Amino acid sequence: xxxxxxxxxxxxxxxxxxxxxxxxxxxxxxxxxxxxxxxxxxxxxxxxxxxxxxxxxxxxxxxxxxxxxxxxxxxxxxxxxxxxxxxxxxxxxxxxxxxxxxxxxxxxxxxxxxxxxxxxxxxxxxxxxxxxxxxxxxxxxxxxxxxxxxxxxxxxxxxxxxxxxxxxxxxxxxxxxxxxxxxxxxxxxxxxxxxxxxxxxxxxxxxxxxxxxxxxxxxxxxxxxxxxxxxxxxxxxxxxxxxxxxxxxxxxxxxxxxxxxxxxxxxxxxxxxxxxxxxxxxxxxxxxxxxxxxxxxxxxxxx
Amino acid sequence: xxxxxxxxxxxxxxxxxxxxxxxxxxxxxxxxxxxxxxxxxxxxxxxxxxxxxxxxxxxxxxxxxxxxxxxxxxxxxxxxxxxxxxxxxxxxxxxxxxxxxxxxxxxxxxxxxxxxxxxxxxxxxxxxxxxxxxxxxxxxxxxxxxxxxxxxxxxxxxxxxxxxxxxxxxxxxxxxxxxxxxxxxxxxxxxxxxxxxxxxxxxxxxxxxxxxxxxxxxxxxxxxxxxxxxxxxxxxxxxxxxxxxxxxxxxxxxxxxxxxxxxxxxxxxxxxxxxxxxxxxxxxxxxxxxxxxxxxxxxxxxxxxxxxxxxxxxxxxxxxxxxxxxxxxxxxxxxxxxxxxxxxxxxxxxxxxxxxxxxxxx
Numbered sequence: 001x002x003x004x005x006x007x008x009x010x011x012x013x014x015x016x017x018x019x020x021x022x023x024x025x026x027x028x029x030x031x032x033x034x035x036x037x038x039x040x041x042x043x044x045x046x047x048x049x050x051x052x053x054x055x056x057x058x059x060x061x062x063x064x065x066x067x068x069x070x071x072x073x074x075x076x077x078x079x080x081x082x083x084x085x086x087x088x089x090x091x092x093x094x095x096x097x098x099x100x101x102x103x104x105x106x107x108x109x110x111x112x113x114x115x116x117x118x119x120x121x122x123x124x125x126x127x128x129x130x131x132x133x134x135x136x137x138x139x140x141x142x143x144x145x146x147x148x149x150x151x152x153x154x155x156x157x158x159x160x161x162x163x164x165x166x167x168x169x170x171x172x173x174x175x176x177x178x179x180x181x182x183x184x185x186x187x188x189x190x191x192x193x194x195x196x197x198x199x200x201x202x203x204x205x206x207x208x209x210x211x212x213x214x215x216x217x218x219x220x221x222x223x224x225x226x227x228x229x230x231x232x233x234x235x236x237x238x239x240x241x242x243x244x245x246x247x248x249x250x251x252x253x254x255x256x257x258x259x260x261x262x263x264x265x266x267x268x269x270x271x272x273x274x275x276x277x278x279x280x281x282x283x284x285x286x287x288x289x290x291x292x293x294x295x296x297x298x299x300x301x302x303x
Numbered sequence: 304x305x306x307x308x309x310x311x312x313x314x315x316x317x318x319x320x321x322x323x324x325x326x327x328x329x330x331x332x333x334x335x336x337x338x339x340x341x342x343x344x345x346x347x348x349x350x351x352x353x354x355x356x357x358x359x360x361x362x363x364x365x366x367x368x369x370x371x372x373x374x375x376x377x378x379x380x381x382x383x384x385x386x387x388x389x390x391x392x393x394x395x396x397x398x399x400x401x402x403x404x405x406x407x408x409x410x411x412x413x414x415x416x417x418x419x420x421x422x423x424x425x426x427x428x429x430x431x432x433x434x435x436x437x438x439x440x441x442x443x444x445x446x447x448x449x450x451x452x453x454x455x456x457x458x459x460x461x462x463x464x465x466x467x468x469x470x471x472x473x474x475x476x477x478x479x480x481x482x483x484x485x486x487x488x489x490x491x492x493x494x495x496x497x498x499x500x501x502x503x504x505x506x507x508x509x510x511x512x513x514x515x516x517x518x519x520x521x522x523x524x525x526x527x528x529x530x531x532x533x534x535x536x537x538x539x540x541x542x543x544x545x546x547x548x549x550x551x552x553x554x555x556x557x558x559x560x561x562x563x564x565x566x567x568x569x570x571x572x573x574x575x576x577x578x579x580x581x582x583x584x585x586x587x588x589x590x591x592x593x594x595x596x597x598x599x600x601x602x603x604x605x606x607x608x609x610x611x612x613x614x615x616x617x618x619x620x621x622x623x624x625x626x627x628x629x630x631x632x633x634x635x636x637x638x639x640x641x642x643x644x645x646x647x648x649x650x651x652x653x654x655x656x657x658x659x660x661x662x663x664x665x
Contacts, residue, residue: 193390196357201404201451202378211403215394 114179122187139177563625
């Protein structure tokens with residue numbers, strides 16, 4: 001009887017060989033699933049990259065996932081510098097520049113205002129503050145299509161229709177809702193005693209904001225910048241609606257480029273153009289993605 | 304250092320129908336150490352915020368140094384505050400944290416650094432000046448928070464439960480240190496705590512609060528030896544004061560303890576104020592009981608010893624008198640044994656009587 005008990009307790013205390021094998025198998029299974037899923041996710045991107053580096057002959061004869069036999073950057077050069085978009089044949093580069101001219105100010109201005117708004121909503125009580133914040137939150141849920149016509153009217157009144165500053169304005173207005181929400185939700189996690197201490201120390205609105213708050217806000221600043229940058233960069237609807245001709249962003253130009261090609265479809269050029277249009281957002285995610293995750297998690301767990 | 308007297312005049316505060324503070328009236332002299340003590344939710348922290356100017360009050364006034372501070376911003380009240388969570392600015396070094404208020408008042412940098420350095424030496428944190436709060440231990444953060452208050456050389460220091468985030472050992476050390484600082488600077492301090500030991504050890508004046516009402520305001524001795532009511536008697540002191548229900552008999556000369564077949568004389572201080580037949584509570588602190596020698600002239604009770612708890616310096620004894628439980632505190636070495644009945648002398652010169660209905664001291 002006592003012998004039996006000992007064997008049982010021994011089995012409980014040190015995991016047997018069976019247990020160890022099943023643990024290793026479990027681990028292989030998890031990694032296996034992750035590899036398969038990652039491959040499925042990456043396949044379109046790899047296919048685009050490979051196709052853009054092939055000649056049309058090779059595309060016609062080969063598999064869409066096969067590695068290019070003769071690497072060529074001709075397609076990339078062509079769409080960047082000399083492809084015909086509509087009636088002009090200057091490639092994507094001008095529109096690529098336009099996108100930067102839109103994205104950089106739109107991101108900086110909306111993040112700046114979002115930070116200020118968030119600070120006010122998190123720490124200052126005034127009449128109707130909850131209602132105002134509710135309205136701003138509501139702005140996050142307004143579908144883009146609904147604002148197109150009134151916005152077009154507004155831009156007309158402001159004499160900004162069809163211009164880059166006009167597009168910047170549209171993106172700032174639309175982005176402020178999101179950035180305000182991000183910053184406000186981040187700032188409410190900061191202990192109220194810090195603001196009280198600052199008040200006793202005699203720090204005013206700007207001193208608290210610039211000296212105390214901003215230096216500890218970089219995670220949420222990164223989140224807002226990435227959010228705004230990718231959102232504005234990838235925007236097509238506002239771009240196609242409010243920009244005309246040479247002030248169009250790269251997304252609209254990409255669409256026009258793909259639709260302009262005559263005769264045979266130049267898949268390699270289409271893919272190269274799409275890669276060029278997507279590159280900045282890919283780079284920003286690779287460079288700053290970990291801050292994005294960290295910023296989204298900030299406040300969820302203390303410390 | 305310039306110091307100021309502080310007067311809290313009939314302060315009321317309410318949110319709608321909810322009264323948070325009711326007619327609080329306290330005044331202290333220059334250099335006093337006032338402790339606001341009470342259970343959580345008693346309004347002590349709110350009162351401190353009102354003094355600081357961080358919170359509004361409904362009616363009443365605060366004067367510092369004889370001048371009303373009505374409508375003044377916190378920075379204009381010449382006060383400094385130490386918070387429970389320390390509330391250090393995370394992105395600034397210790398030096399910048401301490402010097403921030405001086406920077407905000409546009410003091411030139413060399414003078415500022417000199418003041419910061421002096422405070423850092425006083426608190427022995429000079430070696431930490433270049434670090435950030437995240438790199439400090441709890442005790443070091445506490446010192447920085449105090450440094451931030453000290454550097455302003457304010458008229459009044461406000462402390463909001465500054466020690467409650469520290470471990471027990473550090474808390475006792477810092478307690479002594481704050482008291483030393485008070486003696487050295489002669490500073491006027493208002494200190495909020497829920498810890499009655501902190502209140503007793505540090506204060507020159509204690510204000511005991513409950514449910515927004517000031518229960519008693521007095522010196523630590525007043526509060527401990529002559530509590531104004533049953534709440535103060537049981538809140539201050541550990542183990543708390545024993546309260547025995549009794550009835551006045553014998554033409555106001557005797558006390559018949561209810562639930563036990565025992566009599567004691569009425570404490571001298573209450574003789575003229577307690578009519579025969581009145582229901583009272585007899586308050587006896589555990590240390591006012593002692594093992595009776597055969598020749599004692601004090602009144603005695605025969606008590607049954609239920610539990611003996613040696614703490615080191617003292618022995619706590621749980622005693623029984625009929626239905627009543629009584630806690631006693633005896634010096635180490637006292638010879639008591641569990642299960643035996645022993646004769647205890649009661650120091651009735653100190654004992655307190657409370658009205659059984661109102662709970663107010665007679």
